[in-house]
Amino acid sequence: MASEEMEQLVRKEYKQGFVTDIESDTLPPGLDEDVIRHISQRKKEPEWLLEWRLEAYRHWLTMKDPQGWAHLSYPKIDYQAVSYYSAPGAKNKDAPKSLDEVDPKLLETFDKLGIPLHERAALAGVAVDAVFDSVSVGTTFKAKLAEAGVIFCSISEAVQEHPELVRQYLGTVVPHTDNYYAALNSAVFTDGSFVFVPKGVTCPMELSTYFRINAANTGQFERTLIVCEEQAQVSYLEGCTAPMRDENQLHAAVVELVALDDAYIKYSTVQNWYPGDEEGKGGIYNFVTKRGDCRGDRAKISWTQVETGSAITWKYPSCILRGKDSVGEFYSVAVTNNYQQADTGTKMIHIGEGSRSTIISKGISAGRSNQSYRGLVKILPTAKNARNFTQCDSLLIGDQCGAHTFPYQEIGTASAQVEHEATTSKIGEDQLFYCMQRGISEEDSVNMIVNGFCKDVFKELPMEFAVEAEALLNVSLEGAVG
Amino acid sequence: MIEIKDLHARVEGTEILKGLNLSIQPGEVHAIMGPNGAGKSTLSAVLTGREGYEVTSGSVTFEGEDLLEMDVEERARAGLLLGFQYPVEIPGVKNVYLLKAALNAKRKEQGLDEIEAPAFMKLIREKLKFMKMDNSFMHRAVNEGFSGGEKKRNEILQMLILEPKLALLDEIDSGLDIDAMKTVADGVNSLRTAERSILMITHYQRLLDYIVPDVIHVLVDGRIVKTGDKSLAFELEKKGYDWLLEGAA
Ligand SMILES: Nc1ncnc2c1ncn2[C@@H]1O[C@H](COP(=O)(O)OP(=O)(O)OP(=O)(O)O)[C@@H](O)[C@H]1O
Ligand SMILES: [Mg+2]
Numbered sequence: 001m002a003s004e005e006m007e008q009l010v011r012k013e014y015k016q017g018f019v020t021d022i023e024s025d026t027l028p029p030g031l032d033e034d035v036i037r038h039i040s041q042r043k044k045e046p047e048w049l050l051e052w053r054l055e056a057y058r059h060w061l062t063m064k065d066p067q068g069w070a071h072l073s074y075p076k077i078d079y080q081a082v083s084y085y086s087a088p089g090a091k092n093k094d095a096p097k098s099l100d101e102v103d104p105k106l107l108e109t110f111d112k113l114g115i116p117l118h119e120r121a122a123l124a125g126v127a128v129d130a131v132f133d134s135v136s137v138g139t140t141f142k143a144k145l146a147e148a149g150v151i152f153c154s155i156s157e158a159v160q161e162h163p164e165l166v167r168q169y170l171g172t173v174v175p176h177t178d179n180y181y182a183a184l185n186s187a188v189f190t191d192g193s194f195v196f197v198p199k200g201v202t203c204p205m206e207l208s209t210y211f212r213i214n215a216a217n218t219g220q221f222e223r224t225l226i227v228c229e230e231q232a233q234v235s236y237l238e239g240c241t242a243p244m245r246d247e248n249q250l251h252a253a254v255v256e257l258v259a260l261d262d263a264y265i266k267y268s269t270v271q272n273w274y275p276g277d278e279e280g281k282g283g284i285y286n287f288v289t290k291r292g293d294c295r296g297d298r299a300k301i302s303w304t305q306v307e308t309g310s311a312i313t314w315k316y317p318s319c320i321l322r323g324k325d326s327v328g329e330f331y332s333v334a335v336t337n338n339y340q341q342a343d344t345g346t347k348m349i350h351i352g353e354g355s356r357s358t359i360i361s362k363g364i365s366a367g368r369s370n371q372s373y374r375g376l377v378k379i380l381p382t383a384k385n386a387r388n389f390t391q392c393d394s395l396l397i398g399d400q401c402g403a404h405t406f407p408y409q410e411i412g413t414a415s416a417q418v419e420h421e422a423t424t425s426k427i428g429e430d431q432l433f434y435c436m437q438r439g440i441s442e443e444d445s446v447n448m449i450v451n452g453f454c455k456d457v458f459k460e461l462p463m464e465f466a467v468e469a470e471a472l473l474n475v476s477l478e479g480a481v482g
Numbered sequence: 483m484i485e486i487k488d489l490h491a492r493v494e495g496t497e498i499l500k501g502l503n504l505s506i507q508p509g510e511v512h513a514i515m516g517p518n519g520a521g522k523s524t525l526s527a528v529l530t531g532r533e534g535y536e537v538t539s540g541s542v543t544f545e546g547e548d549l550l551e552m553d554v555e556e557r558a559r560a561g562l563l564l565g566f567q568y569p570v571e572i573p574g575v576k577n578v579y580l581l582k583a584a585l586n587a588k589r590k591e592q593g594l595d596e597i598e599a600p601a602f603m604k605l606i607r608e609k610l611k612f613m614k615m616d617n618s619f620m621h622r623a624v625n626e627g628f629s630g631g632e633k634k635r636n637e638i639l640q641m642l643i644l645e646p647k648l649a650l651l652d653e654i655d656s657g658l659d660i661d662a663m664k665t666v667a668d669g670v671n672s673l674r675t676a677e678r679s680i681l682m683i684t685h686y687q688r689l690l691d692y693i694v695p696d697v698i699h700v701l702v703d704g705r706i707v708k709t710g711d712k713s714l715a716f717e718l719e720k721k722g723y724d725w726l727l728e729g730a731a
Contacts, residue, residue: 452572
């Protein structure tokens with residue numbers, strides 16, 4: 001293990017758990033059509049978007065909270081107790097136009113999180129959009145990207161600057177009728193990122209969005225839309241953290257990806273929302289709908305995720321493989337410790353002929369946590385010669401945690417080829433003893449073995465973030481053994 | 483180096499070691515022989531502090547310290563290393579990572595800084611060469627897919643890098659072809675110094691042709707029933723253990 005990772009190990013607590021003391025324009029808790037009108041108005045949205053939101057809201061009212069559907073248990077969420085809009089800065093002040101107008105306290109917050117927003121200091125070759133509570137506070141390297149023809153900005157800004165693009169694609173991958181949280185998100189989404197890579201362009205740098213929930217009792221409902229036209233390519237990474245608070249906070253995001261002919265979107269997530277304390281108090285409820293649409297032939301969408309945070313995770317990044325010979329990939333490491341619960345997995349919907357998908361899921365449960373993998377591979381009759389390979393491994397640390405696997409397959413053509421492998425193992429006492437007999441501490445030994453278990457997924461992450469992901473994993477597993 | 487006195491130990495309620503005495507001085511090489519199930523591997527497990535092995539009485543002093551009071555990793559860092567009879571595979575963890583972590587854990591204990599990458603690479607290349615192992619072994623996952631002989635060579639490689647004070651070698655010769663046996667023996671012999679001690683467990687006199695021990699013990703039914711010089715191995719080869727079993731009963 002590298003020395004930086006070793007150092008990370010000795011830091012015990014959730015180190016992103018601080019609160020930024022900053023004035024904010026926060027709506028009182030509660031949700032009705034007026035709240036939605038207020039959000040839309042604050043964001044100076046066009047009429048069609050307000051209508052779009054209201055339609056989603058009205059549909060949401062007719063839907064049932066899916067609580068109890070997944071392998072999760074948590075108290076009923078009171079959606080009227082949540083505040084649906086919080087923006088840093090005083091009321092009635094316009095959003096900052098450039099980084100120089102951003103409150104220094106905010107920049108400091110992101111510095112502390114290791115996400116310097118000043119372009120000078122920014123990670124080499126990575127453009128960053130930062131979302132603080134409900135609002136994007138700044139996007140770096142905009143000019144450089146514009147030169148290449150790439151649009152990378154907050155979705156609010158995109159609504160103002162590129163309304164035709166937003167209108168063309170928004171909700172086409174995840175319609176508001178899709179599920180309860182998608183409907184809620186469509187009604188109240190406040191910010192998120194927008195990426196558009198035009199035909200034939202390979203985005204010249206990694207794009208990254210950093211989400212931060214700060215205000216108390218605030219829900220975060222971001223909406224991300226990424227479109228790659230023909231032969232375009234982009235690699236995008238999102239990172240998430242939140243302060244430590246005793247109450248649970250709600251996060252219900254929607255991410256839509258559209259890949260046209262020969263386009264390639266690589267979407268990586270390092271999710272480290274506050275997971276709650278050792279007794280299971282507090283933490284983020286993370287209900288996310290992520291879906292990619294391989295709309296064109298030979299389009300490719302790849303999801304890579306490292307999930308260590310949140311009290312509850314409900315998340316199934318999926319691919320609709322519509323194009324001929326399109327490719328979907330899902331690489332996931334999910335770690336749960338203490339009282340965390342996760343129900344996660346993926347859906348691969350094969351429609352196009354010769355479409356292929358790969359699913360590699362590594363679940364690590366420690367403490368009293370519970371984790372489920374839920375995966376659907378659906379091959380429609382049109383998807384002749386479609387192929388799927390699924391490998392789904394669970395690692396248990398201790399004997400009070402649980403791992404469950406729910407693979408679903410619907411195969412509509414005899415020419416399809418579907419392989420599924422699944423293993424569940426306890427962290428090997430033999431392996432631990434072997435490492436410790438070489439003088440390596442128990443904690444480092446566990447980390448080493450777990451990191452080894454996750455190698456297949458980590459190698460899919462962009463280089464800059466692989467190390468971060470490993471370190472994060474180590475921190476999440478502190479105290480898991482012994 | 484190590485002083486074992488009247489050691490009794492149980493595994494799952496059954497007494498396996500029944501009053502074992504053994505003393506090794508710095509620089510000495512001892513061999514333990516004995517029938518299957520006599521308790522040889524149990525002894526190595528007890529000495530290295532493996533969970534599930536309960537010491538009911540007796541004492542073990544390692545370099546003047548009470549070994550039984552120490553944690554598994556403390557014993558290792560203090561210089562007690564075990565070459566496993568069955569080295570375990572650790573998928574996804576590169577050999578070179580394990581070695582580096584282990585070496586740095588030891589250096590930290592000694593108050594030294596972590597080893598610099600170039601120095602480490604030089605060291606590992608040199609030792610790989612000595613063990614006639616290809617450089618690619620560095621980047622392969624620990625023992626994963628290694629042949630039986632390669633696993634054993636890998637154990638000795640770790641010893642060469644971690645430089646224990648007392649090396650316990652449990653059947654390091656099993657599964658080795660003649661050439662590999664020689665390479666492993668060369669590795670072990672290169673560890674021999676005036677300060678370092680070696681305790682090797684083996685079934686075969688042949689290994690002792692290559693690594694000539696100062697003392698041979700026969701372990702039967704949880705006790706050392708006979709101790710002698712290297713000629714004892716020939717006697718055992720000829721007569722087996724029966725004549726000693728009767729004496730022990
Ligand atoms: N975990 C265990 N549970 C139950 N019995 C055990 C366990 N470990 C060892 N034993 C028993 O203890 C006895 C001694 O075993 P040990 O492995 O020490 O023998 P050994 O002398 O190393 O034999 P071999 O030459 O075959 O390697 C055997 O009877 C074995 O079955
Ligand atoms: Mg044995």
